[in-house]
Amino acid sequence: MMNTFLIIDDDVSVRKMLGYLIVKNNLGKVVEELGSGEHAPEEIIFYQPDIVLIDFLLPQKDGVEIIQSCRSLGYKGKFIMISQVDNDNMIAKAYESGVIFFIHKPINKIEAINVIKGVCQNLQLERSVAMIKDAVFHIEQEKQVNGQENWRQQITPIFTDIGIIAESGYEDLTKLIGEIISLKKKNKSSNYQLQDIYIQIAEEESLLHNTTIHARTIEQRIRRTILKALQNIAALGNDDYYNNKFVEYSSVLFDFKQVKQEIKHINNPKEDRGKINVKKFVEGIVSKLNF
Missing domain, CATH: 3.40.50.2300 (Response regulator)
Known part of the structure; x- marks a missing residue:
């Protein structure tokens, strides 16, 4: 079409x-x-x-x-x-x-x-997802019951591509994306505040580990992980502007202007570093997932 x-x-x-x-x-x-x-x-x-x-x-x-x-x-x-x-x-x-x-x-x-x-x-x-849902609605219902974590399997190769699979904030970022997916399943145009989700994740982590974890800590770990992804993508673009991973992720997950700024920093550390936008990053990831 x-x-x-x-x-x-x-x-x-x-x-x-x-x-x-x-x-x-x-x-x-x-x-x-x-x-x-x-x-x-x-x-x-x-x-x-x-x-x-x-x-x-x-x-x-x-x-x-x-x-x-x-x-x-x-x-x-x-x-x-x-x-x-x-x-x-x-x-x-x-x-x-x-x-x-x-x-x-x-x-x-x-x-x-x-x-x-x-x-x-x-x-x-x-469109493809909509067509599939219309054609095989009963299969999709079964998938919702038996395979609700399917998006996790899809996210692993993406995080591997951008080099953050081993970062300390990987699980926090995954939880953040999971919460956003849950909201979008209920309402695709759902508005949300990242700070509310940080608080929710912090409360769950505090209960799980029987200690106090602040929302600010969750936010910082997620931001550091996304910054690492920006650095990795910029490094790919600095080596080869037409690198497949650079082309695929540089504009979808980041503000392209900030990717170029990070490349400038790589070549001259006196230049300012590129900046990230957490919401753009997670929305870019979600747009690549079939859930």
Whole structure:
């Protein structure tokens, strides 16, 4: 099934470049281009594109406001944010609105293609899962009873690929992802606060080991583990920009800009290290699991 795209950016050259990359790489079809956010929600609802590529800062309405409007109107498609914004609060606001995929300006063709391909693969996986569930619902029910931990088998090769299978925070990260999967099984669009899950894991660990473990400790172990994954992926990209694992994971699990920053640090320790976003990482992992 060919994916449909709607592109919103006030820079016509950006719209044309993204449209060209989509067509050139057989990623789908652009059904509409918009140069402002004035009527964007109405156009998105009308065209119902599979994927919307939307600029963060737009005339009339900004990208986050448009996304929130579309969600309130029932739009279920994917959003990819196009941004040259470095303000952490503004980026956090975008993540809170549901955006987990970013393409940074000035546009890097490799990053853009990798991000769009990743979203397309995510969509294809969702469709495949939906078709299977519709066709063999009774089998899926049996799997839910007998194989509820199947996602753990899927996560092992991913964690092996990114080099964190032996990290001390591996189990904490796995528990975090497990809790998020449980929430998504009940409601795919479920909103959650990571801090609430850290507290829950800490309480369970405290009972299990008969000692007091703080949520902050859980959070720190998880962040250190994800930072290690960032370092490993950046090292792969530094050696070979077209390494299969680097291509597969660099944009899905991390902000690609931060991966590039970590590569700069590898080559010059005086450069700042790359940063992580825990929610983007875990959502990226979850998007790769069939549960």
